Amino acid sequence: MATPKTLTPPKEGERIEARGGRLAVPDTPIIPYIEGDGTGPDIWRATVRVLDAAVRKAYGSKRRIVWFEVFAGEKAHARFGTWLPEETLQAFEHYVVGIKGPLTTPVGGGFRSLNVSLRQQLDLYACVRPVRYFEGVPSPVCHPEQVDVVVFRENTEDIYVGYECASGSPEAKRLIEFVGREFKWKIREDAGVGLKPMSPFGTKRLVRKAIRFAIDHGRRSVTLVHKGNIMKYTEGAFAQWGYEVAREEFAAETIPWADVEKHHRGVVPPGKILIQDYIADVTFQHVLTRPRSFDVIATGNLNGDYLSDAIAAQVGGIGMAPGGNISDVHAVFEATHGTAPKYANQDKVNPGSLILSGVMMLEHLGWREAAGLVIRGMEATFRKKIVTYDLARLMEGAREARTSEFASAVVDNM
Ligand code: NAP
Numbered sequence: 001m002a003t004p005k006t007l008t009p010p011k012e013g014e015r016i017e018a019r020g021g022r023l024a025v026p027d028t029p030i031i032p033y034i035e036g037d038g039t040g041p042d043i044w045r046a047t048v049r050v051l052d053a054a055v056r057k058a059y060g061s062k063r064r065i066v067w068f069e070v071f072a073g074e075k076a077h078a079r080f081g082t083w084l085p086e087e088t089l090q091a092f093e094h095y096v097v098g099i100k101g102p103l104t105t106p107v108g109g110g111f112r113s114l115n116v117s118l119r120q121q122l123d124l125y126a127c128v129r130p131v132r133y134f135e136g137v138p139s140p141v142c143h144p145e146q147v148d149v150v151v152f153r154e155n156t157e158d159i160y161v162g163y164e165c166a167s168g169s170p171e172a173k174r175l176i177e178f179v180g181r182e183f184k185w186k187i188r189e190d191a192g193v194g195l196k197p198m199s200p201f202g203t204k205r206l207v208r209k210a211i212r213f214a215i216d217h218g219r220r221s222v223t224l225v226h227k228g229n230i231m232k233y234t235e236g237a238f239a240q241w242g243y244e245v246a247r248e249e250f251a252a253e254t255i256p257w258a259d260v261e262k263h264h265r266g267v268v269p270p271g272k273i274l275i276q277d278y279i280a281d282v283t284f285q286h287v288l289t290r291p292r293s294f295d296v297i298a299t300g301n302l303n304g305d306y307l308s309d310a311i312a313a314q315v316g317g318i319g320m321a322p323g324g325n326i327s328d329v330h331a332v333f334e335a336t337h338g339t340a341p342k343y344a345n346q347d348k349v350n351p352g353s354l355i356l357s358g359v360m361m362l363e364h365l366g367w368r369e370a371a372g373l374v375i376r377g378m379e380a381t382f383r384k385k386i387v388t389y390d391l392a393r394l395m396e397g398a399r400e401a402r403t404s405e406f407a408s409a410v411v412d413n414m
Helices: 040-059 073-080 086-095 114-122 170-183 200-216 232-249 257-263 280-289 301-313 352-365 368-383 403-412
Strands: 017-019 022-024 030-034 066-069 097-100 126-132 148-154 221-226 254-256 273-279 296-299 322-326 331-335
Touching: 030 040, 030 086, 040 352, 040 368, 040 403, 086 097, 086 114, 097 352, 114 322, 114 331, 126 200, 126 301, 126 352, 148 200, 148 301, 200 221, 200 232, 200 273, 200 296, 221 232, 221 280, 221 301, 232 254, 232 273, 254 257, 257 273, 273 280, 280 301, 296 301, 322 352, 331 352, 352 368, 368 403
Parallel strands: 030 066, 030 097, 097 331, 148 296, 221 273, 221 296, 254 273
Antiparallel strands: 017 022, 126 148, 126 322, 322 331
């Protein structure tokens, strides 16, 4: 790493390395973190306490995370006059695995978002959002306990790339003229226009990751969600390429739905992971009415954006939804909600999203015992109805806890 101007790397601990597609995790890995803006510091303090306690309880003095603060957002701007120091990006690259709280998106131009910069620089092509239910957490549906889904959302293609021209701009006019001339596509002169690229390369690596996850975690199925009945060569092709990966690379472990119907009378043979596909609109109905049909979901950027929040809403909403952006080498875990600035420094908001993102990180490191302890601590805390304000207002008989009190309860209940 270049000599940092804004950062002082820790003197102890070791760097995680990626060797031959696998992580080599030392017993004292250095993990860069951004505490985040607004409520970020509150939820970060709670998270670090919980994660450290779990690691200590699981491994005693044998293992310890060496936290390394790096800066972005308001703290970076106040200290260094820049919202996103180059060294922060370099640290995430160098140390391979990192975690971040929410960041303010400053109003006005010329700002490079950290999320976009990180995704591009480290090619974090999969946005992974596990959604599961904790008993006792208030939910708008009758059977939230049936929700246990991991969404793999493609991060680098589809509308995300932002190839768009504004209505009335010279670029839009040229594009409209071009497609009118070359393809005989009639687009209204005053339209804004966008491109939606989806490739076999981008799709296959995403679906490959989802299937590997399903194999490693003993999951039952991978569902390819798409809108291919209308957008055949992007969304429809996504499903087709997904089935191809399964057939060409995971024939021993997986079985497509068509084969289950044709050769197994509709019953998935034991030991096989079902590969199926669903049209996006009906998926939104079915995740509500029959959530058990879904296990791992692989989908494009826009579908994944809507779907992961819609599923999270069934189990406690955005205060509880974790996420990770992952490439073949790097991973950055993050709270999926924003900075909730009106609650900043009040020790009030729910740290669940960032704590559970930390659990994803521990699992990613292979520290499953510590991850399991955090989950156990949270389960017991919810069962005792100790929750932050957002859940307390929806629960009868809740004991409303501050952010820090919730963290203490999780540690006590591990
Ligand atoms: P937000 O910060 O997510 O907050 C919206 C509402 O969601 C809050 O008022 C609160 O609802 C609830 N909420 C959010 N976090 C919560 C938590 N930890 N515990 C309990 N409830 C929580 O969205 P926003 O107000 O639209 O955005 C604020 C800033 O965050 C903006 O600058 C935005 O750009 C940024 N942002 C950053 C990220 C990121 O870094 N990943 C993501 C999204 C937004 P109630 O008031 O109803 O309790």
